[in-house]
Amino acid sequence: MEHEVREEHGLSIAAFRGDIDFNTSPEARRVLLELVENRQDLMVDMSSVDYIDSSGVASLIEAFQSAKTTGSRFGLVAVSPPALRVLQLAHLEKVLPIYDSVAAAADA
Amino acid sequence: MDPTEHMAAGPRDTENAIVTEDAEPVVIDVRDLVTHYPGNAEPTLKGVNMRIYPNEIVCIMGGSGSGKSTLLRQIMALDRPTSGQVRILGHDLSAIGHRDMHELRKKIGVAFQGGAMFNSMTVGENLKLPLREHAKLAEEQMDIMVRMKLAFVSLDPETALKLPSELSGGMLKRAAMARAIMMDPGLLFCDEPSAGLDPAVSAALDDLILKLRDVMGMTIVVVTHERASAFKIADRIVILDKGKILMSGTLDELRATGPKRVQDLLDGVPEETEVANWI
Ligand SMILES: Nc1ncnc2c1ncn2[C@@H]1O[C@H](COP(=O)(O)OP(=O)(O)OP(=O)(O)O)[C@@H](O)[C@H]1O
Ligand SMILES: [Mg+2]
Numbered sequence: 003m004e005h006e007v008r009e010e011h012g013l014s015i016a017a018f019r020g021d022i023d024f025n026t027s028p029e030a031r032r033v034l035l036e037l038v039e040n041r042q043d044l045m046v047d048m049s050s051v052d053y054i055d056s057s058g059v060a061s062l063i064e065a066f067q068s069a070k071t072t073g074s075r076f077g078l079v080a081v082s083p084p085a086l087r088v089l090q091l092a093h094l095e096k097v098l099p100i101y102d103s104v105a106a107a108a109d110a
Numbered sequence: 111m112d113p114t115e116h117m118a119a120g121p122r123d124t125e126n127a128i129v130t131e132d133a134e135p136v137v138i139d140v141r142d143l144v145t146h147y148p149g150n151a152e153p154t155l156k157g158v159n160m161r162i163y164p165n166e167i168v169c170i171m172g173g174s175g176s177g178k179s180t181l182l183r184q185i186m187a188l189d190r191p192t193s194g195q196v197r198i199l200g201h202d203l204s205a206i207g208h209r210d211m212h213e214l215r216k217k218i219g220v221a222f223q224g225g226a227m228f229n230s231m232t233v234g235e236n237l238k239l240p241l242r243e244h245a246k247l248a249e250e251q252m253d254i255m256v257r258m259k260l261a262f263v264s265l266d267p268e269t270a271l272k273l274p275s276e277l278s279g280g281m282l283k284r285a286a287m288a289r290a291i292m293m294d295p296g297l298l299f300c301d302e303p304s305a306g307l308d309p310a311v312s313a314a315l316d317d318l319i320l321k322l323r324d325v326m327g328m329t330i331v332v333v334t335h336e337r338a339s340a341f342k343i344a345d346r347i348v349i350l351d352k353g354k355i356l357m358s359g360t361l362d363e364l365r366a367t368g369p370k371r372v373q374d375l376l377d378g379v380p381e382e383t384e385v386a387n388w389i
Binding site: 027060061 | 247
């Protein structure tokens with residue numbers, strides 16, 4: 003898994019690439035929680051995530067819940083089809099804000 | 111490359127499964143398996159040959175005492191065979207080293223017939239055991255995973271705080287299923303997952319098994335008496351009878367060409383006893 007953080011449309015974008023799995027999810031969690039703790043409005047770019055397992059999903063949920071308590075925005079953008087299927091399996095697609103693109107997230 | 115690598119990575123399993131002489135990838139390869147429990151007059155398994163392929167849901171059916179649980183215990187490496195061979199993800203279980211076995215266990219989820227939870231700890235702690243053994247995750251991450259997996263098996267997330275002794279039989283069974291899928295295993299074994307559950311919960315478990323295969327790419331072996339469930343989820347049904355595989359195939363194949371004993375099993379007709387063997 004690789005990641006990159008950038009600013010776009012006034013949002014922090016954390017883009018992950020590859021697999022968010024048992025080996026890499028602790029790192030994904032650290033990156034996301036750090037951004038949320040800085041009270042930045044955060045969107046996770048999931049377009050290049052090939053695979054996410056339940057530990058990766060748990061990292062997303064933890065960051066989402068943490069953002070709620072700090073009052074900042076948190077959402078997912080351009081979720082790849084395999085990642086979306088995993089989120090749907092956990093019935094999270096209606097709980098986590100999901101946008102087609104960063105622009106759509108900025109407009110929302 | 112290690113053939114077991116990326117086993118949890120779902121849809122890519124096929125590329126990483128072992129390839130046999132006939133160029134078909136195989137997850138489990140059972141050859142001439144004989145299991146003779148000490149003290150028994152006859153072997154329980156009398157030369158079983160079976161292959162399980164990536165991404166399949168295979169239901170093992172057969173009468174009580176036919177050897178289903180014994181076969182499952184053998185392919186989970188819980189018991190040693192009297193003779194014959196079991197290979198899982200390319201590893202010969204009779205020759206596997208400690209380290210490979212540990213790696214293999216990480217990729218295998220097991221839901222036992224009886225549930226088998228530690229009564230001294232909460233259900234949540236029981237569910238976290240495989241995570242603690244095989245991964246390095248934050249406590250918060252594990253707590254969320256526990257709640258997620260409990261929801262998968264239609265249990266209230268607060269069940270995590272209870273002791274196993276406070277759960278009903280059906281709830282324990284589902285908790286055992288939740289524990290079996292904590293590590294998103296590539297290979298899942300279930301012994302009678304839905305026996306004794308109410309129809310709605312049982313149907314939800316069937317759906318879960320199908321989704322785990324479709325979404326997470328699991329290969330799933332289910333021992334079951336529940337005919338409706340097997341017909342719904344199985345890609346292939348293996349019929350075990352008196353320690354031998356009577357037949358294996360899709361439901362349509364079994365229906366079309368199975369002998370009377372197979373049809374009877376599929377119809378739930380009890381085995382006829384020809385003689386009064388109890389005198
Ligand atoms: N540990 C053991 N020691 C001795 N005999 C055993 C042992 N386990 C199983 N058996 C015998 O092997 C036979 C098959 O048992 P097994 O539990 O595999 O059947 P099963 O098909 O799972 O039955 P059920 O549908 O009732 O669960 C039975 O005759 C049983 O008594
Ligand atoms: Mg049994």
